[in-house]
Amino acid sequence: MSGRIDRIVDLLDAKKGEDIQVFDLSDREYLTRAVVLATTLGDKHTLALLDYLKEDLKPAGETFLAVEEGEEWTVVDLGDIMIHLMVPEYRAKYNLEEFLDSLEKREA
Template sequence: MNGLPQSEVTSEQILARILESLDDNKAEDVVQIDLRGKTSVCDQMVVCSGRSSRQVVSIAEKLVEDLKHDLGLLPKIEGQDTGDWVLVDTGDVIVHVFRPEVREFYQLEKMWMPLGKTAQTVT
């Protein structure tokens, strides 16, 4: 998949490439949350952790590079200055990369999961 026109890239392809990049770059505790029909913001949300601020920034920057190279996407990225919480927004899929302490504080998974359900951990 090299340089597909953005209009031809599906949210499933984006999600698959995101999960592959996160795995390749040693992101931890990767959780995928299906938001289709729940919000108009995005179809999927992915939450993961890096062990340090440096790793959080590195995971996010490498993800942006992979999406650009492989799918021709130019996602927005925010938060790389501090490395506590970096957000990568592709439009269809939003990725949150946290330091573990910051992730625990905000608990995004709990906010977006239906009552009684747990997030789908990606292995």
């Protein structure tokens, strides 16, 4: 899984995604094992990053289970990894980092 996440992070970084953060949620009560957050440079950049992800990840065997496309916020569901691409205003407004950090740990 870390190789897959590294590939996503490297791609987003190469295509000018900003403030890229990875959250390992494998020990948390959440619907996916990892979340990747990235800030985009604007509306068109958000959509372009989605295209880059599709072009790079699909041939590598990734399955896009769902994609919610928007110019301000796009979510990509790969099953065990979720990718959020947001313009700066949405990233600040919704503060997903705080939400993800606050999730309860699973009981063993």
